[in-house]
Amino acid sequence: MELKRKTVKGVTTLSLSGELTIYNVAQCYALLFENDEKILDHVALDLSAVSELDTAGVQLLLFTKKTFSDVHKTFFVTKSNELVDRIFAMLSVAFIFAKDSKV
């Protein structure tokens, strides 16, 4: 698992690649919230390179989304792949990660 950060014009894009499963959610959680200052107003998530995703992974993303929403910041998925789409659709959570989602 790898997490890359890139900030352009106030929007931070986080690119996740590799597995996002129970085996590394703790690590990923730490990276995501590494430094509260790094949580900017707008965070876009690129999941197109995620190779494996399980319930723990989805849960982490949901929690991150909630944490952002609680402090009125946006967190959305900008790119994904077939695997991620399929799981999001199955759990009916895709709408939560849409760009204009207020959930």
Added chain:
Amino acid sequence: MNLDDILQTFFAEADELLNAMESALLRMEDGDADLETINEIFRAAHTIKGSAGLFGLDEIVAFTHIVENVLDRARDGKIKVESNLLSILLPCRDHINRLVANAREHKKGDAECNLEGRTLLAQLNPWMGSDEDQNETSPKIQKTTSDALVQLDKSRIIDTDAWHISVRFGQELLRNGMDPLSILRFLSTLGEVKHITTIADSFPARGEFDPESLYLGFEITLVSDASQQDIEDAFMFVADDSDITIIPPRSNIESFIRLIESLPENSQRLGDILVNSYAITHQELETALAAQKEQAKSQGAVAMLGNILVDQEVITDVIVDAALEKQKKIVERKTAATENLYIRVDAARLDKLINLIGELVINRQRVDLLANKMGNPLLLEAITSMGNFTEQIRDAALTLRMVAIGETFQKFKRVVRDTAKNLNKEIELKISGAETELDRSMVEKLNDPLMHIVRNAMDHGIESLALRRERNKPDAGTIQLTARHEAGNIVIGISDDGGGLDVERIRQKAIANNVIDANEALSRHELFQLIFHPGLSTAEQVTNISGRGVGMDVVKRNIESLQGAIEIESELGVGTRFSIRLPLTLAIIDGFHVSTGDIDFIVPQNTILECVDLNSLAHVQGQSCVNLRGEQVPYIRLRDIFALKTEVDVREKIVVVQFGEKRAGIVVDSLHGEIQTVVKPMGPIFQALKGIGGSSLLGTGAVSLILDVQQLIGFAINREHVRNNLHSQKVQEFNNESAS
């Protein structure tokens, strides 16, 4: 099968249904307001009416039809089943029972019976619907459909062919290597997963969030033909620490409301989820939830939601009816399915099967014996494996006759209720171990003794209200029926928290009736046993509840005829407890084959504690008593009590047996080992013979006698007792003589 046979089936079925109806009515009286209970009562009446109609039993049909109508209205929520209605419905059930009994005896109801029926129907009158309120529904529908506020999309109802599954997983699930996604994927192999809503409402605060714990729940809509079991199985590995609710297709809205109430999350949000997939609209749900709360507050009871919706006019009767109709079909299908699980078999056929298996067991022993003589190893191996199966067949056949004692216990609910009312006492009946099984033939014979003891407990045991208050006891007396298995026996307990037995009064009475001698020293236990003596009734007043000529002596005889024993413990002012110990079956037993001289005996295996060489034990001087690890055990010689001619120089063995709390030794010449025995009762000529409980054929074709261990123990103990008394008398005489 001729018509008469079918009619018998109807009677048997009617009995069962009436029993079910009675216990459901009693449950309602105890405050069970479940819709399913009313349904159960309704179904019983409905089925009896329907079947009675087939046989042209018009009296039953006419009466039951009206009862059924009232029940139907109760089921629809039009009337409430409260204590005043229940107190009429119970006698109505009895009247149906009476009509069925009349039909069985091919007689018409007499004038008294007719009067009873008419009186009951008149009493039911206030609950019968008038024609007006049956028509009442139609204007309501119009009103509702014209009401623009609630527009119901009827097509959505059809879509409720789906299961609803609600899951809240345990937090540790992920760490334990489970992934809910794989369970959800598995569900999609059972049918079509229409929708999964992920519930992410239970996240803790930032600092407490542990990404490896699971906080998610799921609401799942699944269209599938799978059975509830199949769906449950999908959650098999996570069921222990998860909350899973599975609502079958076409369940009524009430189940969903109950689900919403039971879940930790916001009702509103859960409601929304349900709205997505089911017939109810958001507003309906909200109104219903609010109304339900309101009603619960004011009446302390949760009303059927369907009715609330109707009352609020947010949902049409048509829809509720449609839903109820569908539900009814499911329920009926379900009951049909459970009925198919049982086959009614003539008891005589079953007995024949058991007898044949008994013969099989005997023959197997003969084959065993012959094979042992021939010593062919292949044959021996085959016979060993055959023996294994014979044993299994025997056990399986015996379980066929086993029934749970619960049904017998249930009957007492009504007895206790009615008798308590008669006696003007408040008595509660508690039942435990209802699932304990025993032989059917025993159950039937147990009824009378149990009834006698329970009646006694209510009449003489439980004190009057005034006395109970004086003794600081709760107003309501308690009678407890318990059953459990214990080492091949069933132990049935009947206890009350009443006045207990007055040992001194029993003693006085026994002396007055010349049962015992005035200066005879008896232990507490022995004094209690005196109440089983013929003609010793301690109740000073003979009431019509107990004391109707059947004494405790008959109770004891009945129990003993079943190879059982009855014991009493009692404390004055605290209560009394009867324990009845019975063997599970009388048909086939595991025995231990012994012999004295050339006579073979069988000792029931479950009574045997150990077998020892008689000479290896220390004898108590001058008595037939051995010292077994510090305990004095009296013994008897089979040779002596049955006056057998045998050589004296054999090395005798002692078989130590126990029945209840008592032990004794049986001295025999030789031990042969375990054997399965089919018990054949003794012929009428030998029935009076003491010490022998039955006979059996050995594999060799020889007859062996099955020892009645209980009687033998009693015999051994008594003899020692008498001898001790004689001994102490002699000592006393000697002392007296030397003193003079």
